[in-house]
Each structure stands twice: as structure tokens, then as C-alpha cells.
Amino acid sequence: MPSAKKHRRQTLNYKQNKKRLWKKVKRKTEVHIPCKQIKGSWDSTKSMKQNLSEMGIAVDPNAVMPLPKPNLVFPTLITDIEREKKKPGIQKPNVVKEMEVEADLGEREKKFQLPVDDVFFCTYMLDKYKEDYKAMARDSRNAYQLTPKQVRNKIREFKRSKLQYQKYLDSKQDKTVNKDSMET
Template identity: 35%
Template structure:
């Protein structure tokens, strides 16, 4: 007698989230390039090093700035897309949009402190409006942050303080 051939039935695996699997596979296959200039000039049929060399960029910084005398990989003669470099330089020269702002409450707090005490941080720490019981060093950090963002206003506050 012959052996009975065992066949395994294909069953659906309920423990696997197919949607997540598809998303992961999609992310691995096509990485997201966040820089607009590079994304627009990217050629999917070329390798990373080939794309970067065309743009005048270098994939491996250790090879572009060697310790010993070597030839540079991203030679300017091979740059076919110089507009990418120009776009990156223009984007780098723009002021940053993600600067940390100061809340209006903190501005009022610092103005009150500087108007009344100047730069005496120990006296500021004992003030009634120091609700959060900031230490002199914490108050100094807040004043320095205000100084950094509102330089002219801080100078006028100090000037009005010295006149009194």
C-alpha cells in the first residue's frame, strides 16, 4: 500500500494585520525624501551614489573629505543638476520657521520682573508674582530668552529702569 499524501490546507491567519504589512512594505520599498529639491531631481532608476553625484552632492562624507590626498567623488564636471545645489543653498539661507516663541504670559512676567528689579535675580525670586517659585537661575534663563527674542524691548526696559 502507498502512503497517504498529506496536504496542508491554506488557512487565513487572523493574527496578522494585512494593512500594516502593506504599509511597512511600501515604506521599505520607497523611502521618503523630505528635502523638496532632492526629491524633485531624484531618478528612481539610478543608485544613491549616482543620484547624489549628478546633483553635486556626496553620499559618503568620509570619501569627500579624506585625510589623505585622494580624488573627490562628486566632481563638478559630472554635475548635471546644479539647480539642486542652488535650491539647497537658497533654502539654507532662509531664516528658520521653527523658532521657539515666547508665550504672552511669560513676556508679561519678564517685563514685570525687569521693570521692578533690573538684573537682580535673587530679588526677582522673592517677588509675589513668582507664582511657580522659580529659582534665580530659572528666572535668569527666562530673561535671557526674552533678551534673545525681544532685544530692543529689553534695552528700553533697562533704560527706563535706570532713569528711575
């Protein structure tokens, strides 16, 4: 019985551009560095370990700060002294400083916004039913026939969009103030 595998001779595909294919392969093998500080001072002729040690960044955190061994009775100071002697000179200290400055600034706040139709849906439902999600699911304006949990999640998203939810709360407050002033 013959084998299922067939060994065919490789033929050259003349339709493919070999130069373009090689560029794709080369692009895939290149190192992708999302951090702009590291990317700016990266030397492609050196290895990753050499590059990071020059910047003062640890490649292996266990090598820099090993876990203490529980079997030792007396802590040894010799290992700390040896570790300090082995530290290579940081040739690019500006990288770490720039990263620290960026970390101190904190993350940018993401401005999350819902589509206008969803905002109208959520405001109508909240005005009419407050927090009764089962009643919201049965409402005739629930065109997409969302379940109570889906309605709840949509309203949670609406509450997370700070600007839109704040506008809703402000308009709700204005309505209550206007009602109070008309009554007096």
C-alpha cells in the same frame, strides 16, 4: 526542567487588515528626503549612489577628497589627474545650483515669542529688581515659586524674544523721556 521559552504556532489574526499593515511597512522603508531640490530630481529606479553622482553630490566625502598620506615624500599629481578622469558626468547640475542659491539666502529668522503672562512677569521683575534674581525669587508675584536660576532663565528667554524685549525697552525709554520733559 522544561525551557522557559514556549514555541507556539503562529496563528492568523483575522482582525488585522494585512493590506494596511503592508502599506505601513512599505511607507517606513521608503526613502525620506527633506531637501526639496534632491527630492524633485530623485529617480526611485536608481540606487542612492547613482542618484547622488548624477546630481554632482558626493556620497562619501573621503573618496572625493582623501586625506594626504604623511608617509609620501613627494606629492603625486597622478592621483589628481586620475580623480578628474574618474568623475562621472553631472547630468542634473540644476540641483546643486538651487541648493547653493538657497544656502546664500541664509536661514530664516525664527520669531520666538513668550506667552503674555510671562512677558508681564519678566517686565515687572526687571522694572522692580533690575538683575537681582534672588529678590525676584522671593517676590510675592512669583506664583510658581521659581528658583533664582529659573527666573534668570525665564528673563533670558524674554530677552531672546526680540520683538517683545524691544517693545519693553522702547516703553522704558518713553517713560524716561516723559519724566525728563516734566521736570523741565
